[in-house]
Amino acid sequence: MAQLIIPTPLRKFTAGAATFTADAPHVGGVLNALAEAHPGLQPHLFDADGSLRHFIRVYVGDEDIEALDGVNTPVAAGTDISIIPAIAGGISHRP
Amino acid sequence: MTSHPMTSLPMTASPATRLQHLRPHVGSTPLVRLRALEPRPGVEIHAKLEWQQLGGSVKARAAHAILTKVAPHLGGRRVLDATSGNTGIAYATFCAAAGIPLTLCMPENASPERKRILQWLGAELHLTSPFEATEGAQDAARQLVAADPGRYAYVDQYNNDANWRAHVESTAPEIWAQTAGRITHFVAGLGTTGTFTGTSRGLRTHGQVTCVALQPETALHGLEGWKHLETARVPGIYDDSVADAVASVSTEAAYAMMQRAARETGLLLSPSAAANVAGAVAVAEELESGVVVTVLADDASKYHDTLTRLS
Structure with a gap:
């Protein structure tokens, strides 16, 4: 199971839950499972084509998935996945 | 002189x-x-x-007004606020020119350019959780002033009438x-x-x-x-x-x-x-x-x- 950390602005759609766990082989699978569990999140994460909105930054561990294999980046059991809001010109710092 | x-x-x-x-x-x-x-x-x-304009963004107007309001009442305290960047840069510009010590709380995921500019202008930065956006920065500012009210004057741009x-x-x-x-x-x-x-x-x-x-x-x-x-x-x-x-x-x-x-x-x-x-x-x-x-x-x-x- 991978654990996904949900940023504060999205927690209104998860009944306040700060984390979500899912058993999926790739980042995209975990994000899809999140959106299926909390349908209100769908338009906030994905565009009309079902692609991850490209201003949303997702990290696996310390790595931006954009520098890996995007939503096809594999996730191992116990991996932390983070969704980070892009404020003030973007992100280049991992927490 | x-x-x-x-x-x-x-x-x-x-x-x-x-x-x-x-x-x-x-x-x-x-x-x-x-x-x-x-x-x-x-x-x-x-x-x-x-x-x-001086300060580099629309936030110069509010920042200057907020600082003008608080400056006579600082009594040696540092100006403190939460920001995602532009207000912070405006504060830091005016504070540097006016000799006012400044502490800013901002999310860690603010752009490196902003953090670098603020550091160059002499602001003290408290970086807050990237998961909590500016709300987390506001909470951090409240905690700082509550813990040490003699050190900080929290000007709170989100609730300060001088802003609008x-x-x-x-x-x-x-x-x-x-x-x-x-x-x-x-x-x-x-x-x-x-x-x-x-x-x-x-x-x-x-x-x-x-x-x-x-x-x-x-x-x-x-x-x-x-x-x-x-x-x-x-x-x-x-x-x-x-x-x-x-x-x-x-x-x-x-x-x-x-x-x-x-x-x-x-x-x-x-x-x-x-x-x-x-x-x-x-x-x-x-x-x-x-x-x-x-x-x-x-x-x-x-x-x-x-x-x-x-x-």
Whole structure:
């Protein structure tokens, strides 16, 4: 199971839950499972084509998935996945 | 006697006096007409180039007003506030020039350019969780002042009336004068909401103006400083009765407008400035005639990461 950390602005759609766990082989699978569990999140994460909105930054561990294999980046059991809001010109710092 | 290089005042002048002498460098920004983006003859779109003032963005107006209000009462305390960037840079600019110590709480995921600028200007930074956006920075500021009230004066731009009043007193009369009273619509995004609330209130003291507030379309977005009303902590200074309408702008639409504005107007805009233009164009497209005005908070110079990703 991978654990996904949900940023504060999205927690209104998860009944306040700060984390979500899912058993999926790739980042995209975990994000899809999140959106299926909390349908209100769908338009906030994905565009009309079902692609991850490209201003949303997702990290696996310390790595931006954009520098890996995007939503096809594999996730191992116990991996932390983070969704980070892009404020003030973007992100280049991992927490 | 040593004089301050920016104000020509002696270095022994009080912070309040030095702030007063910086006032002519705040506001009085150009209003430019964006003819290339106008939908049809008879409908004009104008924009204030807010980065053309000391402090580098629209936030200079509120920051200067907030500092002017608190400066006589500091008693040796540091000014403290939460920011996602632009207000912090304006505070840091004025505080450096006026000799006021400054502490800022900001999310760790603010752009490296902003953090570097703030450090160069001498601000003390407390970086907060990237998961909690500016709400986390506000909470951190409250905790700092609660733990050590003798060290900090928390000025709280989200709940400080000096924020919106600055726009009543400067932005609104400038727009009224620069359009010769012809403005029919004012369009601006909601962040602290000071720009929209204050400018709208100020314009209505001069005449009939339809005021359209903009918010990001989604809870997560790339429009720095903007608040998604349904999911964000709504600032205390926001008055929803001021807006005649609230419209949404997607980050994708803002990015597209960044590219269009650069090619068709020569203006390199920040994402939030481009979102304001996109909102203004959308309002203009619904009109048969009118004069639509918006504000361009800052330019693209602090958005290297965004420009790189969009290239």
